[in-house]
Amino acid sequence: MDTSVICPRFEAAISILSQRWTGLIIYQLLSGPQRFSQLTEVIGISGRLLSERLKNLEAQGLVSRTVYPETPVRIEYELTEKGRSLKPVMDEIQSWSQEWIEAPVQPN
Amino acid sequence: MDTSVICPRFEAAISILSQRWTGLIIYQLLSGPQRFSQLTEVIGISGRLLSERLKNLEAQGLVSRTVYPETPVRIEYELTEKGRSLKPVMDEIQSWSQEWIEAPVQPN
DNA sequence: AAAATATGTTACATAAAGTAACTAACTAAA
DNA sequence: TTTAGTTAGTTACTTTATGTAACATATTTT
Numbered sequence: 001m002d003t004s005v006i007c008p009r010f011e012a013a014i015s016i017l018s019q020r021w022t023g024l025i026i027y028q029l030l031s032g033p034q035r036f037s038q039l040t041e042v043i044g045i046s047g048r049l050l051s052e053r054l055k056n057l058e059a060q061g062l063v064s065r066t067v068y069p070e071t072p073v074r075i076e077y078e079l080t081e082k083g084r085s086l087k088p089v090m091d092e093i094q095s096w097s098q099e100w101i102e103a104p105v106q107p108n
Numbered sequence: 109m110d111t112s113v114i115c116p117r118f119e120a121a122i123s124i125l126s127q128r129w130t131g132l133i134i135y136q137l138l139s140g141p142q143r144f145s146q147l148t149e150v151i152g153i154s155g156r157l158l159s160e161r162l163k164n165l166e167a168q169g170l171v172s173r174t175v176y177p178e179t180p181v182r183i184e185y186e187l188t189e190k191g192r193s194l195k196p197v198m199d200e201i202q203s204w205s206q207e208w209i210e211a212p213v214q215p216n
Numbered sequence: 217a218a219a220a221t222a223t224g225t226t227a228c229a230t231a232a233a234g235t236a237a238c239t240a241a242c243t244a245a246a
Numbered sequence: 247t248t249t250a251g252t253t254a255g256t257t258a259c260t261t262t263a264t265g266t267a268a269c270a271t272a273t274t275t276t
Binding site for chain 4 (some may be wrong): 035036039047048050051061071072074075
């Protein structure tokens with residue numbers, strides 16, 4: 001007897017964003033293509049989870065992976081069009097946070 | 109040597125939204141005050157977690173809890189101003205999902 | 217007193233995330 | 247030609263979060 005149900009597209013969208021780290025990864029990639037090690041450092045995520053998340057994001061068509069066979073090898077992760085189209089969402093979260101989140105607390 | 113760090117306010121905001129269920133709870137409450145049992149049914153979350161999430165949201169000032177001592181007792185959860193101010197975020201996620209999420213798949 | 221209703225809570229099983237050490241492929245230096 | 251350095255991961259293991267189902271509390275109706 002569930003007459004009212006949440007829109008399945010919205011639910012799918014929020015299930016992407018509500019997975020830990022994916023929002024930050026997308027936000028960070030909005031500033032341009034980046035390498036694995038840079039993402040781990042800036043975001044503060046472990047290699048294990050970053051690897052897992054990037055695979056998922058690639059599978060969902062939000063991120064692309066490019067190998068540059070230099071030495072040492074360089075691999076860059078970049079948002080696809082679908083990924084970049086999340087910018088307005090991130091912008092809204094950003095501006096909400098500016099208005100409603102308190103004094104930037106000291107990170108440990 | 110982490111020169112570039114993600115904005116701590118943004119990080120705080122996304123840590124709210126990236127917790128499982130909170131996005132859906134806020135989205136659902138945007139349509140008006142609702143009771144515990146209604147939220148469990150519409151969202152498909154267990155009582156145990158809904159209880160936990162509502163407590164967190166209340167502690168963060170996003171949701172308020174009102175007891176109506178009728179019979180049987182009625183308790184309503186409602187967004188605060190801070191909670192309602194997330195509407196633009198939800199609207200952006202909604203419109204992104206309409207454009208980029210595929211055919212609404214059959215829920216089991 | 218028993219059953220019904222609403223709002224939770226407790227106890228326990230399963231899944232996801234965190235941590236740290238390790239691997240693969242390559243190069244440059246000793 | 248071993249040794250060490252670099253990047254991009256993976257494996258094994260511990261800790262935390264989530265899911266499930268039965269139970270608790272308060273109140274009213276039968």
